[in-house]
Amino acid sequence: MSGEDEENASELKIGEEFLKAKCLMNGEVAQILDHKYQQLEQISDDPMNQMSQVFEKSQQYVKRFSRYKNANSVKQVREILSRHQLAEFELCVLGNLCPETVEEAVAMVPSVKTKGRSHTDDAIEKMLHDLSLIKKFE
Amino acid sequence: MFLKAKLSWNILITCENLNSNELTLHKTIILQLLNEFSTRRATEEHGYFIAVISLDKVGDGKVRTLTGDVLFPVDFTCITLKPFRGEVLDGVVDKVLKNGLFLKAGPLDSVFVPSKTIGKFQYVHGEIPIFLNEKMERLEKDTTVRFRVFGIQWKESDRCFRMLGTLDGGLLGPV
Numbered sequence: 001m002s003g004e005d006e007e008n009a010s011e012l013k014i015g016e017e018f019l020k021a022k023c024l025m026n027g028e029v030a031q032i033l034d035h036k037y038q039q040l041e042q043i044s045d046d047p048m049n050q051m052s053q054v055f056e057k058s059q060q061y062v063k064r065f066s067r068y069k070n071a072n073s074v075k076q077v078r079e080i081l082s083r084h085q086l087a088e089f090e091l092c093v094l095g096n097l098c099p100e101t102v103e104e105a106v107a108m109v110p111s112v113k114t115k116g117r118s119h120t121d122d123a124i125e126k127m128l129h130d131l132s133l134i135k136k137f138e
Numbered sequence: 139m140f141l142k143a144k145l146s147w148n149i150l151i152t153c154e155n156l157n158s159n160e161l162t163l164h165k166t167i168i169l170q171l172l173n174e175f176s177t178r179r180a181t182e183e184h185g186y187f188i189a190v191i192s193l194d195k196v197g198d199g200k201v202r203t204l205t206g207d208v209l210f211p212v213d214f215t216c217i218t219l220k221p222f223r224g225e226v227l228d229g230v231v232d233k234v235l236k237n238g239l240f241l242k243a244g245p246l247d248s249v250f251v252p253s254k255t256i257g258k259f260q261y262v263h264g265e266i267p268i269f270l271n272e273k274m275e276r277l278e279k280d281t282t283v284r285f286r287v288f289g290i291q292w293k294e295s296d297r298c299f300r301m302l303g304t305l306d307g308g309l310l311g312p313v
Contacts, residue, residue, distance in 0.1 A: 057245045
């Protein structure tokens with residue numbers, strides 16, 4: 001790989017199949033893994049033993065780094081973000097990192113400002129404001 | 139980034155585990171799938187295999203003539219974690235060395251940040267080594283940091299990704 005074709009998520013160059021693939025926010029992954037864990041607890045005496053290391057590490061990670069703790073707010077975050085013509089990948093980065101300012105949001109996801117897209121600072125500001133409300137009422 | 143992926147694998151059921159009861163057979167296939175899912179650990183294409191969410195379809199089995207084992211094509215949905223170059227992630231400092239930091243972000247557990255790309259931080263030698271900047275912000279073991287991925291290498295022999303990260307640049311660093 002070289003030059004312009006090189007993968008770069010900040011410019012949203014991540015390969016056709018991943019642009020279409022469904023991405024998940026940390027909060028969503030946390031819910032699914034917790035649910036899986038409970039299922040295992042019911043059928044096994046020693047659930048920890050049934051888990052792969054990768055599962056365990058992921059579960060700890062998403063617990064620590066999920067900004068929204070309850071299922072309802074995670075759902076609302078996705079709803080709000082999906083009104084803004086974002087790619088799945090951008091949507092989840094914003095949902096995970098919860099930037100507080102427009103500057104921060106653009107630094108985390110520079111692709112929202114690339115040519116031909118309609119994200120004005122005002123629109124981003126409004127979106128971040130809506131997200132902060134969810135956090136406030138959680 | 140965590141991805142929801144639809145995969146199709148072939149699951150081999152040895153002839154002694156075959157059962158004419160459909161439910162029992164179904165259970166054997168599921169268990170074998172879960173088993174293979176965790177032992178395969180990761181692939182370069184999809185990243186780390188985290189959890190199977192649903193079993194979508196079990197196709198007709200094909201008998202292997204020599205052994206009598208049966209191969210079932212299985213479609214399922216799962217969660218994977220694949221790192222992308224340029225992506226911004228949150229992680230935790232794992233080790234502090236003179237020439238850089240090692241970070242962990244879940245299963246992505248060896249992300250190296252060379253001291254050149256730590257930004258305005260200086261290494262401070264001591265019993266507990268740390269990196270310190272002019273604002274007296276510290277980077278030590280267990281500090282939460284925000285970093286950007288700038289290099290990824292797939293290690294086929296260990297079935298894992300080695301990554302390079304940077305803290306240099308706007309709004310990255312300790313959170």
